[in-house]
Amino acid sequence: MSAPLLDLDNITVQFGGLKAVADVSFSIGERELVGLIGPNGAGKTTIFNAITGVYRPTAGHVSFLGKKVGHHPPYIITARGIARTFQNIRLFASMTVFDNVRCACNMHLKHGISHALWRGTKVAAEEQRIERDVMELLEIFGLHEQRDENAKALPYGDQRRLEIVRALATKPKLLLLDEPAAGMNPTEKVELMKLIRFVQEKFALAVLLVEHDMKVVMGICERIVVLDYGLKIAEGTPGEIRANPKVIAAYLGKETAA
């Protein structure tokens, strides 16, 4: 494995007396597909939030591309190349499909805001470039025909996909997916697995996937990290994880003497 893209070094996130995440370390290499699983309340989303700067780790630090991410606000972390989706869909409700993706191109604009005020000559060219990029992305995901529809009017599966498209528009090197399969039926889940793999290959990304659905996680992840009560209890290939007694205990409970 090459030098890690993302490295979590003894991350602890504490809310008052509650340690949501305690001393968790793992790393993600370039173009790697890693799963993060654990029972409810294990701290998966907290780790996501610590990586993306929504929370600041109480102790330990996150490095991305060899540099500490530290205390930067989320938008800077996104600019560095970490994009995410949300567990409960957070699309921009008043905007169309096209505009949702366009928003994410914001930080790649080459002209300053003053050009936008006066509609300077650079603006038209930039807007055309962005429109082309956005439409290209939407076409890849088959959403181009709904470009003028309100984002909230899309079917659930499409909204999930649109969130991924929007995240990709920030041109990330690492994509964090927070329970993308939540609320999907089995057919949609199979589609999603294909989609995630496709995205990872097409855009040469590393993906960190939080997911409850074992079929999805076991099916596509190269490596899996298991959390329980904020602690990392296991890490390994899907095969290893499936056989790990600690993981089985965390999910199904221990055998006790009757």
Add this chain to the structure above:
Amino acid sequence: MFERTKLILVACIAAFAALSPLIGGMNPYYFNILISVGISLILAVGLNLVNGYTGQFSLGHAGFMAVGAYLAAAMSLGILFPYLDPPQWAPTAEELAADPQATVAKWTYPFKALWLLFGWLINALFWCHNHIIPLGAALPGWGKFLFALFYGGAIAALAGLTVGVPSLRLKGDYLAIVTLGFNEIIRVVLQSADPVGASRGLPGIPLATNFFWTFTFAALAIYVVWNIVHSTYGRGFLAVRDDEIAAEAMGINTTKYKVLAFVIAAFFAGIAGGLYAHFFQYINPEGFNFMKSVDIVVMVILGGMGSMWGVCAAAVLLTILPEVLRKVAKIEALPEWAREIAENRMIIYSLILIILMLARPQGLFAGWVKKKTRPA
């Protein structure tokens, strides 16, 4: 598609220039209403960027208007600001001997701390003002007026920045209260600011605002806000309104966008204030009170938050409405009771607002214009 909006802007300005001599000769009463409509347009379109598109509830727009009005007027009248004297640091022996109690009270003056914090800053600002005034005075004719307008707008924008940066960490009601507080601070400071007439108001401002300038600036305000909102940058404002957390995760610096919206809105409010001052030729701190802010907010809400043409229509309607009611009260053919009702035009005005808000809470014109997504 290329620069269609710019063409429309130029056409509008040309049309205003052509119409200006015709309109200049119209009935002064109607002319008065017309100019008020233009000023309302600038105010409402600017505030729409903050309250409508960015979703930040600002209740202090009249404060920015006051800043623009007073500074533009000060520029036109050549008013210099006297520097504040530093407070006395310690009582002298004679003072103590003469009246110990009063002297101690004066000595423990709380303003001493305020001076340390802000006094030098205020004097620095006054210094800048006093040195910019001669620059404006040297300009000929319209140049002087435009310089005064832009000066007022720039200082209002600066005020927007100073208010925006600390207070935009607040949300919803809290932000509304802080901006309202800012409005009141401006009003109270102006009421006691002697160089600009304190609560007596500032009379004798030269008449310079005309149809052309008012509507040219209204067109400019609409043009700028339209451009910014329909650009990729501008989608950031809407993103902030829709979901701040998602916006941050998409690489949008939400604080920057909020402050920017505030600054642009404040700039146009300052311009509107300058136009107002140079049209009515008299300004008074009471003219920029909380109620004035509410009037502008009502235009934005009634027009439909974040609907450009809705807000424009509401600004026109709400400016004309009280005058229409005044006219109705004077129609001889109407029965006595109807005229009496129309006589209470402020009550009817409020009633119409209440009814409209109950019937169309999303705004009068929201959803009328199909949302456009292609870059215009």
